[in-house]
Amino acid sequence: QRGLEVNLPVIAGPGATNAVIAGSADFVSTAATSVLRAAARGQAMQIIATTNEEYLLNLVVSPKAMAERKIDPKADLATRMKALKGATLGIDAPLGLPHGFIKYVAAKVGMDADRDFVLTPMAPPNMVSSLKSGAIDGFLFGEPFVSLAVMGGAKVVIDLARVDMPELNPYSTNTIATRAGHCKQVPEVCSKLVGGLNDALKLIQSDPERVKGMMRARFAQLPPSVLDASFEQIRATSPRNAMTNEAALANTQRISLVAGTLKPDEKRDHLAALIDNEFAK
DSSP states (O other), X not given: OOSOOOOOOOOOTTHHHHHHHHTXXXXXXXXXXXXXXXXXTTOOEEEEEEEEOSOOOEEEEOHHHHHHTTOOTTSOHHHHHHHTTTOEEEESSTTSHHHHHHHHHHHHTTOOHHHXXXXXXXXXXXXXXXXXXXXXXXXEEOTTHHHHHHHTTOEEEEEIIIIIOGGGOSOOOEEEEEETTHHHHSHHXXXXXXXXXXXXXXXXXXXXXXXXXXXXXXXXXSOHHHHHHHXXXXXXXXXXXXXXXXXXXXXXXXXXXHHTSSOGGGOOSOOGGGBOOTTTO
16 A cells, blocks of 8 residues: 555575575564674664564463373463473474574573473474474464464463563564665655554554454465454554564563573663664654
């Protein structure tokens, strides 16, 4: 509607940010950890929009693994995690958001995710089928894959940051970033892109049935109950506009340092330089 022709290549994890740094993509939709990591290495980037500031990942486990390991979803976090020691868990990519999540949770309960679990990178659509076949015991990701797995009998063992780890929020879970200075070269493109995101965020709140209709056309293969559950989670956690909150970026950095997806020498004291809210106003 804003007049942009958009191509959406799918690149897993930090590879998407690398594509922007290399110039083969103009923008990236990513967790801010990738932007922080790039900045620490002198690869200047800026976040021009944020579409979610809540940690939306879950850990789901197959019925077989739940039974064999006698996992109680209502037990305290440390008990649940220690019951999973040695489990094979799907993540999307090394150092991606799911990898950072399991590393943080493990560190919180005195474990080492990279030693105490078998972490297997795979595309998110393959996580559900791999769980069903027994190739993995569980996976870390968001909707709609969590609801698809639960529909098949899997159980949620870690339930969103706001339930199990509220200290994770606010977290820059999904940002739109580009190379520093790029928007000065193409301000009209950046204005249309972020303006379209603001339109979408408003529409999610003001006309949810219309949005669900659009989603059903785009994701026709999803069961209606899964699509509805996914949409309601996104609607409940979406901001009203795409402005980027420096406090969320600071918390993202703090969590990444605890998880080990950022090294201590990669910490930045001045985060405002990574944010350009000009187009989100």
